[in-house]
Structures are given as C-alpha cells and as structure tokens.
Amino acid sequence: MAGAQAVLIFILAFAQLCASGNPGVKVRLTKTGIEFANKMAYGEIIHQIQTLSIPDQSGSEGPISYTLSNIKITKVAPPTSSISLVPTKNGVSWALKNLGISIHADWKVKYKNGIIPISTSGSVDVTVSGMDLVETASFSTDKSGRPSIASSGCSDSIGGVSMEFHGGIAFIINLFRPTIEHKIKDILQPKVCEEVVGVVNNNAEKALASIAVTIEVAKVFLVDYRLVGSPNITEEYVEVYDKGEVFWKANATEAPLSPKPLPAWKNNSRHVYIWGTEYTPQTFLYQAHTHGYLKYNVTEKDLPHDYESYLNTTCKLKCIGSIVPPIGIKYPNSTVQLGLQTSAVPTVTMSNNTLTVDVSALVTMWARTPNNALPFLATLAVNASFTVQPNVTNERLSGKITGHAFKLSVVKSAVGYLHPALYNTVIDGILDIVVIPKLNDVAAKGAQLPIVDGVHFNNTILLVQEGSLMIGTDLAYKPK
C-alpha cells in the first residue's frame, strides 16, 4: 500500500513543481518514466508486505472461541505489477497480479459443548494465493491550484486460501477450519481495497493538499507553482502545467507579461521532460527591477586579493586613478565606489542553446576621500549583454557566463570631459573583476530541480530552443 502511495507521490512530486493561459513551466512524465516509478516502488511494496504487523485475532462461533496470536508473514510470492495511463479517467491505473502471502500463526481454541470445556492449541500455516488488485486514481486541480487526487475505482480478488494445521485435536480443528477460512477471505478481500482507497483519498490527497504552491526565494520573492490546468493524461504521458511566475512577496501583483506557447515535442524516449520558459526569469527580472532590487554598490571589499587596489585613485600599477588620470589627480589617496543600478527591466532571451541577458544600467561613481567625504565623479549609461551557458549536473540547473559585451555613454561628469574609452577600460575591469565572478557564483549554485530522495538523473539532455529551455532525463534510483 505504501508502495502505491510512493508511486503516486512520486508522480505528483512533479505536479507540485509546476503553478489560465500558457504555462510558464511544463513537466512531462512519460510512460517509460511511469514504468520506472512503478518498478522503483515495487520493491518497497514487497518489503512493506513482508514487514506488515497483524494484530492478534480472536472471536467465537457456536461452541468455539478462538485466538490467533504471533501472526507472522513468512513468505511473499511477488505479484506482477503494472501501471497504465487512463486518459478517459484522467488518471493512472495500478495493477497487481498473482500476489501470494504465507502466514504462520499460533492458535488456541476453547470448545464448549457440554459442561466441561475442551482447550486445544497448535500452529497453522495459511497461504493466500492468486490475489489480484486494480486501483485507478484520477487527477484534478483544487481551488488553490494544487493537484488533487481521488480514487475512482478499486477491485480485488483472492484466488484461494489453503491451511495446514499443526498440533491440536483433529475434530476441533475441523470445526474451526471453515471459520478461519471465511474470516481470511471475508476480511482480507474488502480490506485490501479499503486500505488502498484510503491511502489514495486520505494520505495521498492530504500530502498534495499540504504542498506549498508558492516558494519563497531570497526572502523577498515568491515563485508561484500553481497549476494552470488539470494534469493532462494521454496514452503516452502525464503532463502538468504550472504558472511558473515570480512575484514580489510584499506586493504580489501580476507582471504585465505572459508565457509564449511551448514548442511541440514528440520524442518521449526519456523518463521525464521539463520545460522552462523565458517567462519565469523574465517575471523575476521585472519584479526585481521594478522594486529596486537590482542595485549594488561596488566597493573595495568586493575586490579579490589579486586586484585589491583596483579602485584606488593612487597606485603604482593599475588602478582607476592611473586608468583615468584626472580622477587620480583630483582625489589622490582615495578609493572609488561604483553604484550599479538597472535603468530598465533586463531581458532574457532563450535561443540556439544559449541564454542571453541584456541589461541597461546606470553606473554612478564617487570617490571616498581620506577625510571620508564622498564627492561625485561621473554617471555612465551602460548596456551590457551576457551570454549564459546552462548546465544540468547532479539534479541542479546551473549556468555560467561565457561571454559579454557592452556599450557605454557618459551621462554626467564632474571631472571634465573624458574620452569614453577610459571609462570603457574601468567598466571592463569592474565586469571582469567583480560583476561576472559574483554573477557566476550565484549561477553556479543554480537551482535544485524537484526530485524525490534517492532519485538521480541519468542520460540528461539540455536543449535551449526559441523561448524555452528543455531538460530531458532518465531517472535512476539509488536508495541511501
């Protein structure tokens, strides 16, 4: 039962990843992926059955009262199991066939058909064979945009029950044998479906209802993973459609943007495919810029050891004061501070296997003088373009800036006319020494892709097409 739950939760772990309109994020779990999940859960089911604890049973019928104790599962004949997609029920169907369970128990019977009761005891080996089960669970979406699940049919049957008694008085055993046989059939058969339906309707649904459909990032952003439609079940795959929008936490108003339609994809040879559109990073940049989050002051503490004097106005070798001599002459023995601030919403473009981020920023320069004053030096307008190579390693999506280009113009100068080429050298240095390494640190950490414990990616492909990025991967299971 727990195994079935594991399969369902596994499937829906992908549903939680994703949040009407086009989805910002789409996840497809293919038929081979579902079969893999079933195989993975199968071992767990067998283990679960093997370690099932069954309480002592007692009862009476006519002149007989009995107790069964120390009930132990001695053997499990593994069933065949299969999972299939059921588009007509918008769900999945899970079938176990030919499960056998052998049980050993001690029994005690009191037979009272006169004045003197007779007590007898022994042990019994029971084998239940040919158990079949088919459970169908259907998906939908609840009011809050979470995936929901409900059982839409369960049936089971038991092939046969055989018993071998050890010890005890034969005629009493014969009286008591049909009682036990019926008890096992009558209780076990409805019980199995009851358990499975209970797991689906209560445990699985409760687990889904508790899923966070918004995730806080960097304290001020919320990523909205609500579903934008019911999970879609076809013959080939289960697909979930998420909003994938990033909000400003303190004022969660929608960005005036919408996701572009995703390209068609027909190859379902991998277990899982995940699509992310430009929309997700673009809504992040929209909110971040609009709320003044994209600004940073570069000061000497941001410099790596090798370049610790780069911002100085007086130095022997290479520093701002030597690159732009008028600054070194006007403010000696000072350090320069650069205020970077975006002047428009940066844009993300996904195409041809690269990501490009275009940024327009204002760069304000001040000098921190020996007497701690902060005179203004200049304001520059910079348009920069960063090329990012995405990568998936160890179930994390990360990136690396592999190229950049920029153009600048001088907006205002307090140190007289300066040729833009001088500022060009300063900005080039700041990008190389501070900005790109810092952005690469963040990009290298990347984002963990949602995955169940013990599941790893194998044969992963990453494809950047017009407007979207796709990760296709097989899964491998390595229990801890």
Ligand SMILES: *[C@@H]1O[C@H](CO)[C@@H](O)[C@H](O)[C@H]1NC(C)=O
């Ligand atoms: C579900 O998938 C089918 C087949 O790809 C597609 O035709 C249909 O539009 C999808 N439904 C939704 C709600 O996206």
Ligand SMILES: *[C@@H]1O[C@H](CO)[C@@H](O)[C@H](O)[C@H]1NC(C)=O
């Ligand atoms: C939230 O943002 C919207 C749109 O940017 C703005 O009109 C509104 O005043 C903001 N509300 C608050 C409480 O800041």
Ligand SMILES: *[C@@H]1O[C@H](CO)[C@@H](O)[C@H](O)[C@H]1NC(C)=O
């Ligand atoms: C699907 O992709 C796999 C791996 O990239 C490839 O081996 C296979 O030929 C493709 N199948 C089709 C039908 O294109």
Ligand SMILES: *[C@@H]1O[C@H](CO)[C@@H](O)[C@H](O)[C@H]1NC(C)=O
């Ligand atoms: C950067 O420094 C300037 C001048 O001291 C200050 O006005 C501004 O608030 C600082 N910006 C940030 C983001 O710290």
Ligand SMILES: *[C@@H]1O[C@H](CO)[C@@H](O)[C@H](O)[C@H]1NC(C)=O
């Ligand atoms: C750079 O400036 C800082 C602060 O004024 C100072 O401590 C440091 O010695 C300077 N470095 C060089 C090489 O002049």
Ligand SMILES: *[C@@H]1O[C@H](CO)[C@@H](O)[C@H](O)[C@H]1NC(C)=O
């Ligand atoms: C700069 O610092 C050096 C070394 O401390 C000192 O000799 C020089 O007078 C200072 N220059 C000014 C203009 O303060």
Ligand SMILES: *[C@@H]1O[C@H](CO)[C@@H](O)[C@H](O)[C@H]1NC(C)=O
């Ligand atoms: C795509 O990228 C490759 C390699 O970076 C380059 O050779 C090719 O010209 C690009 N194609 C387009 C359409 O930009």
Ligand SMILES: *[C@@H]1O[C@H](CO)[C@@H](O)[C@H](O)[C@H]1NC(C)=O
């Ligand atoms: C992705 O990262 C891994 C590990 O850092 C590296 O070995 C691999 O070459 C990278 N792949 C690409 C396409 O950059």
Ligand SMILES: *[C@@H]1O[C@H](CO)[C@@H](O)[C@H](O)[C@H]1NC(C)=O
């Ligand atoms: C930066 O881009 C903006 C908008 O495209 C343009 O108006 C501006 O002239 C550009 N500035 C520079 C320095 O290239």
Ligand SMILES: *[C@@H]1O[C@H](CO)[C@@H](O)[C@H](O)[C@H]1NC(C)=O
């Ligand atoms: C990964 O895939 C390869 C090729 O399909 C397979 O040989 C290998 O066993 C897989 N690794 C794991 C850990 O499943």
